[in-house]
Amino acid sequence: MPARAFARPLLALLLLCLAGAAAAAGEARTVTDMAGRTVALPPAGQIRRIATPDGTPGVNAFVFLFGKGGALVNGLPNFIRSQPARWRLQTLAAPQLAELPAVSEPPGWAANLETLLSLRPDLVFAVEAGNIRALESKGFRTVAVTWRNAESIRASVELMGKVFDQPARARDYGAYLDAVLAYIDKRLRASPAKPRPKAVYLRLESLTSPMRPTAGWLIEHAGGMPVPEKTAGIDTLQLSPEQLLADNPDVIVVWSREEAEKAYRDPRLRRLAAVKQRRVFPIPRGFMPWTHYTPELAPSLLWMARTLYPDRFADLDLVRETIRFYERFYGVTLSADEARELLDGAP
């Protein structure tokens, strides 16, 4: 007699539990991406296949931050595959990338939609408006990551934190970035004020200064003054030897060690302070060159501060900080030699 009395309430409870479970399973969460679009997402655990056709290496760096490198389904574009040594870190973080097909190529990064379809991604990240539209219209679940300036990096990390439901990781990164900024600021204030060292990020061959929003932000927040001044809003600037002479930067950041050597030999740059004092340095390259849109902005700040103020940051062990950064946020272990090489802009 007691079993039968509990039968109906038990059934109701069972049904309730089942309904609850079903609801939880299909629960659609939404996220507002950096283009202001509202995207419906499955639970983070169900995002098992991720595609990054637009700006592949850069977007990958953010995906790696959340440990989702293993979920990437598209390979790397040709220019990366043809320089494996230079882009080593990408395959280190996600070994399967070496075997996967690329779905797009720069400069447009327009995805080959059929290949992409065959890869059946649960989620696609895109950067350019045109690509976002194209992917959307073909029914891919697209999340837009728009990069305009250094703040976009922090915003991208926060967005991905929501997408992958890892708010703690996103917070950790943000905190680390803030800590680096605070550390630099404190150290610079502790010493007597001096005129801020002038710096510029330059492609020596063409004398263009690219990535000005991020590079400028880096220089500024590392205590330097980006030159030429009064050029806000322009992404790439064409410079000339004379303009450089007029600005006379104390530090010049270039693409590679070869470029640095060329700069020292160039008769037109002979009178520049940076050249006379041999302060032309190649930018470190991890997942991306450290002036680009990548979470490596954080250690990049440290590198820039040390480059601009070698005396004030003499005690900063960049090698150790670099190893710790990649270990902590990427689970990638670099040896001391590897870290040194990375910081020296090699290969």
Next chain:
Amino acid sequence: MSSRRDGSDRQLALLLPALAATLALAVLLSLSSGRYPLPPLEVLQYLAATVGAAGMDESRQALIGNLLWDIRAPRIAAALLVGAALSTSGAAYQAVFMNPLVSPGLLGVLAGASFGAALGLLLSKSWLLVQLLAFAGGVGAVALALVLARVQQDRSLLMLILTGIISAAFFTALLSIVKFLADPINQLPTIVHWLMGSLAQTDGAVVARMAAPILAGIAIMLVWCKQLDALAMGEDEARALGVDVPRVRGWVIFGATLSSALTVALAGMVGWIGLVVPHVARLLVGPQSHRLLPASALLGGVFLILVDTGARTLHSAELPLGVLTELIGIPVFVIVLRNAQKAWA
């Protein structure tokens, strides 16, 4: 009446020296202008110090020397060479093709040289390779146009213009492939910016290397002045006047190709000069080639020196040279067209 005719002849004869003087002035003006603040008084002081007539702080003297001779002078020389080469080629082509609307790129030399130079930038960092490939590309494009015309068994000018368009289109397509293959972080921006036309990267060693072949190309064109006039009247008439038409055309095309291809290696794509300057020169000195070609060379040099001075002085960011020559060239062309003696209209 004959004295009036002699008078205008004398006027014309004075114009060439006047243009040369204008060129000298443009050079001086350009040497004294730039983003680095250098007051003219200091220039004089520097010159005096160089000859030992005055004293100057050594490091300051070294800096001014570096600015004037390593930075500004090569750039001015490059502007002069590029402007002169493109203008003379334009004037010569207009005579050979009996058409006032042709430009040096007609047979595809500029498209071919752009492809060659971009390929050089793609393959290596050596500027020497870039220059060699630019030259090879330019010559290759013109050769393709000539071969296609020959295959058609039609040596007429219209066929040459057609095959020139085909060749230019082909090499433009090849250029797109190069852009596709280029590293978007490092190489592509260099290629794209440089294709827009710029003298920012000019360096003395490169200019020294290019000067002789470019001047040789110009000289080759200048040699055929009388024959070009006869050609401009008509192929049959020229032949009847003893002109070896294929030979003259061949030499002039070679000279134009040589100098134009190398301008791309020096400065990227600089448009409109080859079309507009000959018209302005014709307005000043008349259509006879022995005056028109030298006048075009001088005027082209002056024009590009002045435009490039603007490009590097007006703003801390360099303004793209190719864009500026178009922006300025187009209204100039409109004005010239209104005033020109349109024999062809």
Next chain:
Amino acid sequence: MTPAPGIEARAVAFAYGGRRILEDVSLSLAAGEVVSLLGPNGAGKSTLLRLLLGMLRPDAGEILLEGRPLSAVPLRERAGIVAYVPQIHQVTFPFRAEDVVLMGRLPRKSLLAAYDAEDRRLAREALRRLSIEHLAGSPYHRLSGGERQLVLIARALAQGARYFVMDEPVGGLDFGNQIRLLDRIRRMADEGFGFVKSTHFPDHALHVSDRALLLHDGKLCASGAPAAVITAENIRRLYGVEVDVLNLPRRPVVLPKQAAAID
């Protein structure tokens, strides 16, 4: 006694693209003669003139210039003997009349030599001879058709040529200029120059020519004094139209028959 011919074509043949254009055509031109070439379009008149100028090479027969084979005479020397006077046409650039005439001196100049005072004097002399010296400084493209044709003749004079080859010289000229040009040609011939010209007008041949050659389908149909060869029958054979040739006191005149009434 007939003077020695300056230009001579002996039994020349020419084919192009598999098509026979001229066959067994002979022509001669001596100083003081005006020879007219008559024939319908496609008869080969232009080709024959181009052969005389050396612009084309005959497949058979030979062209002689003052007794020498044309191919043996260098280009520039040829230009000093025989000149091409084209029909007036559009020019691209605003050359002045004397600039055009000056081009006649081109064959005498070495590669790098500029035109000198002597060249200019000869150019002006040529213009004066044709009574158009006052047009020397005028833009060529602004001259009237008749004036332009005279400038082109002046250029031929400046070349120093004695024989002039003209391809339909009255083309593009109004009636008055046509007559004036023909008279000029006759007068110059009387001064010792030789003219061979192609024409569409039998009356023009009758007006000023010493000899007429009739070309039909690449072959010489008739050759001789104009009055003798320009007959109603030859006109019919050449042009396919019916005419009467009236023998007026001054010269014969070709009069087309009244068009038949449309039934």
